[in-house]
Amino acid sequence: MSERDFDFWWTVEGEWVEEPNRRRSGWSGMMRVRLDGRVFYVKRQLNHRCRTLSHPRGWPTASREWHYLHRLARIGVAAPVPVFHDVRRSSDGHEAVLVTEELLGFVDLAGWTGLEPPRRRRLAQSVGAMLGRLHRAHLQHSSLYDKHVMAREEGDGFAVALIDLEKMRPRLLARRGAARRDLDQLRRRQSLFDDDDWTALLAAHEAQFSRA
Known part of the structure; x- marks a missing residue:
């Protein structure tokens, strides 16, 4: 074998x-x-x-x-x-x-407790930008919990990855609705980001999502 x-x-x-x-x-x-x-x-x-x-x-x-x-x-x-x-x-x-x-050096969002606010904000922006690219491509993760979003520090920012794609699906005609459902699910299932972080995440998401 x-x-x-x-x-x-x-x-x-x-x-x-x-x-x-x-x-x-x-x-x-x-x-x-x-x-x-x-x-x-x-x-x-x-x-x-x-x-x-x-x-x-x-x-x-x-x-x-x-x-x-x-x-x-x-x-x-x-x-x-x-x-x-x-x-x-x-x-x-x-x-x-x-x-x-294995995703070397990556830790799920639940493992990033203790970050200083500026670094936590950068992580939120990195997550938002990554999800914006996903949703712009008409895809919905459909199981977007904090344990399914992985991050690794790289320089002054973060690399972000997705795992557990068993429920991913295309959303050809309703990508904004799909994005909203993913984001609402992550908001409920994570405890790392505060309201200001989440606002930064949404802004980074929209910047990527709305790109031509």
Whole structure:
């Protein structure tokens, strides 16, 4: 077996960071795996599918995430680097694997407590600008919690990335409504930014969102 082989990633040992979440006849879980000094996140799924307009009969949520990882790379929104993805049928049903590289040095928003106000404001602006690019591209994250927004200090500012794209979807005709729902969800699910920070985040978002 090799790192280009489904069986390798289906059986490689690691530590669960998200224990398999079981629903109906399927499950999905995430494992951290160390190989040759590198860290990978391996999502394994069985019969964990969703229906969309483009896939009315259903497709694995891991396949959906793989698709949007590549889409984000094309529009300049940072996300984990996709390494491997495949789907197969077994006697148990549809098995899927998605492998991504670790986001080195990134910490989720909940981990940035204790920032001085000026640095916190810069982080808010970086988050807003990144989300503005996402929404300008007619995409909605749909699960925008603080733990799904990652940040790393770079010089005087921050690099910001998105993770957990299983519920991402296109919003071709209602991108402002999609943006509002994502932003409202993040506002409710985060405790880092105060009202002034949030105003700065919204201004940075609008500057990117409204670009031609």
